[in-house]
Amino acid sequence: MRVLILGGDGYLGWPTALRLSSQGYEVAVVDNYMRRNIMREENVEPLYRVPNLHERVHLWKEHSRKEIFVHIGDLRQWDFLARVFDEFQPQVIVHYAEQPSAPYSMLRREASLLTIENNLTVTSNVIFAMREFCPDAHLIKLGTMGEYGTPNIDIEEGWINIKHNERQQKFLYPRQAGSLYHTTKIMDTDLLWFYVRTWGMRVTDLMQGPVYGLFTEETVVSDNLLTLFSYDELFGTVINRFIVQAVAGYPLSVYGKGGQTRGYLNIKDTVSCVQLSIENPADEGELRIFNQFTETFSVSELAEKVLRVGKDLGIEVVVKKIENPRQELEEHYYKPVHTGLLELGLSPHYLSDGVLEEMMKFVLLYKKDIDRHKIFRGTKWS
Amino acid sequence: MRVLILGGDGYLGWPTALRLSSQGYEVAVVDNYMRRNIMREENVEPLYRVPNLHERVHLWKEHSRKEIFVHIGDLRQWDFLARVFDEFQPQVIVHYAEQPSAPYSMLRREASLLTIENNLTVTSNVIFAMREFCPDAHLIKLGTMGEYGTPNIDIEEGWINIKHNERQQKFLYPRQAGSLYHTTKIMDTDLLWFYVRTWGMRVTDLMQGPVYGLFTEETVVSDNLLTLFSYDELFGTVINRFIVQAVAGYPLSVYGKGGQTRGYLNIKDTVSCVQLSIENPADEGELRIFNQFTETFSVSELAEKVLRVGKDLGIEVVVKKIENPRQELEEHYYKPVHTGLLELGLSPHYLSDGVLEEMMKFVLLYKKDIDRHKIFRGTKWS
Numbered sequence: 206m207r208v209l210i211l212g213g214d215g216y217l218g219w220p221t222a223l224r225l226s227s228q229g230y231e232v233a234v235v236d237n238y239m240r241r242n243i244m245r246e247e248n249v250e251p252l253y254r255v256p257n258l259h260e261r262v263h264l265w266k267e268h269s270r271k272e273i274f275v276h277i278g279d280l281r282q283w284d285f286l287a288r289v290f291d292e293f294q295p296q297v298i299v300h301y302a303e304q305p306s307a308p309y310s311m312l313r314r315e316a317s318l319l320t321i322e323n324n325l326t327v328t329s330n331v332i333f334a335m336r337e338f339c340p341d342a343h344l345i346k347l348g349t350m351g352e353y354g355t356p357n358i359d360i361e362e363g364w365i366n367i368k369h370n371e372r373q374q375k376f377l378y379p380r381q382a383g384s385l386y387h388t389t390k391i392m393d394t395d396l397l398w399f400y401v402r403t404w405g406m407r408v409t410d411l412m413q414g415p416v417y418g419l420f421t422e423e424t425v426v427s428d429n430l431l432t433l434f435s436y437d438e439l440f441g442t443v444i445n446r447f448i449v450q451a452v453a454g455y456p457l458s459v460y461g462k463g464g465q466t467r468g469y470l471n472i473k474d475t476v477s478c479v480q481l482s483i484e485n486p487a488d489e490g491e492l493r494i495f496n497q498f499t500e501t502f503s504v505s506e507l508a509e510k511v512l513r514v515g516k517d518l519g520i521e522v523v524v525k526k527i528e529n530p531r532q533e534l535e536e537h538y539y540k541p542v543h544t545g546l547l548e549l550g551l552s553p554h555y556l557s558d559g560v561l562e563e564m565m566k567f568v569l570l571y572k573k574d575i576d577r578h579k580i581f582r583g584t585k586w587s
Numbered sequence: 588m589r590v591l592i593l594g595g596d597g598y599l600g601w602p603t604a605l606r607l608s609s610q611g612y613e614v615a616v617v618d619n620y621m622r623r624n625i626m627r628e629e630n631v632e633p634l635y636r637v638p639n640l641h642e643r644v645h646l647w648k649e650h651s652r653k654e655i656f657v658h659i660g661d662l663r664q665w666d667f668l669a670r671v672f673d674e675f676q677p678q679v680i681v682h683y684a685e686q687p688s689a690p691y692s693m694l695r696r697e698a699s700l701l702t703i704e705n706n707l708t709v710t711s712n713v714i715f716a717m718r719e720f721c722p723d724a725h726l727i728k729l730g731t732m733g734e735y736g737t738p739n740i741d742i743e744e745g746w747i748n749i750k751h752n753e754r755q756q757k758f759l760y761p762r763q764a765g766s767l768y769h770t771t772k773i774m775d776t777d778l779l780w781f782y783v784r785t786w787g788m789r790v791t792d793l794m795q796g797p798v799y800g801l802f803t804e805e806t807v808v809s810d811n812l813l814t815l816f817s818y819d820e821l822f823g824t825v826i827n828r829f830i831v832q833a834v835a836g837y838p839l840s841v842y843g844k845g846g847q848t849r850g851y852l853n854i855k856d857t858v859s860c861v862q863l864s865i866e867n868p869a870d871e872g873e874l875r876i877f878n879q880f881t882e883t884f885s886v887s888e889l890a891e892k893v894l895r896v897g898k899d900l901g902i903e904v905v906v907k908k909i910e911n912p913r914q915e916l917e918e919h920y921y922k923p924v925h926t927g928l929l930e931l932g933l934s935p936h937y938l939s940d941g942v943l944e945e946m947m948k949f950v951l952l953y954k955k956d957i958d959r960h961k962i963f964r965g966t967k968w969s
Contacts, residue, residue: 283696314665314715321707325774329703333696356758358751367749367761369740372920376738376761379749381780388781392707392774398763399770403914403968532785538754586785 207231208483209293211280212301214258215240217416217475219432221299223423224476226271233274233293234258243309249437249579252449252571256429264429280327290338297483298335300346302327306439307384308584317385324389325396332400343407343486345479348394350414350468350498350541351387352380355534360541363412363494383533398492405490409482414468414498417444419564421473436575438582443504444469447511448561451522452568453575461529463505464536468498468543471554481549495545499553514561532586589613590865591675593662594683596640597622599798599857601814603681605805606858608653615656615675616640617684625691631819631961634831634953638811646811662709672720679865680717682728684709689766690966691821699767706771714782725789725868727861730776732796732850732880732923733769734762737916742923745794745876765915780874787872791864795857796850796880799826801946803855818957820964825886826851829893830943833904834950835957843911845887846918850880850925853936863931877927881935896943914968
């Protein structure tokens, strides 16, 4: 089966490509290095050097004897996108090709507009390319749990049945996100839902929580196959960032009260969730939504975990509460359903002390490369 | 008070400008003639020639001694937009500057992408310009009743309180629209709601139903001050189109069963609703939503009305049911609340036979100019 991975150079795109390639799928990856370019422009860098996609695919072939096809180009350009779809004739499209940083999307007008324009143009182009070249293909789109925000009622898995004045209607669960980036994901969902209803597309929208971790089964075989790992405020997810801050002796920055609670998952589970979604496709005319995370933590709980594991390794970790630069509830109700992927067979990798210790030991190898000035930026929402 | 009208050349923008100018507001209009350009490209033309904005403003000044400032340019271009905001320092912004045709947005990929890109870029630019140049100004944004679609429960005025598992939360009323154009209006609302919460903007989002009519108090004084009037499938709203079809002896095209029900309003009420919204501004940090229509009709009911009024004028009108080229429910529940604007003091102009007769008599003057080939196109949704 032919799987096209859009955004195949990224933190999640690359491990997804290797998982699917190792499982016998015919895989092509597309990327325009937007993430790497933005990182350079904003003076943040990954923890360790990551070879370019051509180099990585070459190394993967040496290791696995399996070929991954690489297309470098901008999916906002229809001619490029159409050529890729026409040549590869994908049966599954995994769409990670979006500007993925919430703080970046709040930096300034140009960054906001880039996020809107890139994310929506690519999603729109993908919809039209599927219609033209592979109308029966299955689109797996990465959404985010952040679309839901932190409502005062239970968060259902994508849909909610509303009873009102003695009548009822099933709706997309109402969404209100905490950043411009997350808002573009809501817009993606709006767009997909319209074309699912109108053109009968098959779509799985994965509402993913913040991902952590360094290793998947396939990337761990060589340092040069590891995925892009960020520890800066713009692109580093919170657990990854805390691990690096701990190793660098940089206080863990907890915004405000630290009661902000989210659903987290290990990068190993991300690739499994995508694989499970491919193996169990959405129906024609179905927008299937899964809440993709395995357990919930508050920021303070995460800081305490990292502090405890650091102590066991002889690292003194300091937690520092700072004024919250974001607009968000610091204490709130949070009860999201997440049964869909478990029912498909997901076996979660939970956030044990052992997992944190393994990450911390690895990051210790790169301690001298951590640039403390790149960690914190204090991007303000207001 | 300084009011900036974005999209001031359009069917609604122009009468709004004249109303506010006549009422003593200091008015500036902005347009890039996108609507006129698209019409020409798609080989549809208005019923009668409409002078350009500079010419119309000149005529208005001769008539009223009041000046309206004109800026011709593309609001997607930040430099242009910023200059207009910086110079005029608006206290109110009325935002009509969007690609407004649902069928056009469904024509082809380029038209769809233009609709997404224009509508969202302009809204985003307006948000950032307000923040930079007039953070306390009041934005009045034209949304559409079409954002709600046709749910099986009562449509509330923008917001709904959801009780779920013994807890509750107020949400934006869930939206699912019937065209790509309407979907971009949902995205506009998503975007505005995010920045209202984050930056404390003042926004009124007017969920307007299809507008009909030719005359407002101010435009009726001279043929050259009349607003752009379309009768083609792309830009003609249904009642206006039916009137022209009746006069031209062209069967009224009812899609499918004709039970599609919407909330309609007279163009006179549109300008009053905008004026009322200006006089009663939204609070800081408030996204205020009004459902802007005065009465509901099914398409079949509208066709019958036009048929009856035609008969009185000695015109034989034929109603023709045709296969529905759109994806929509042809019979459905429809009960939307619309009390907000009435409470502000709106005195509706209802769709009487007299109103239809006045329109029909006026259109009869232009009977020889109606191009029957421009009426129907059958733009398919699927």
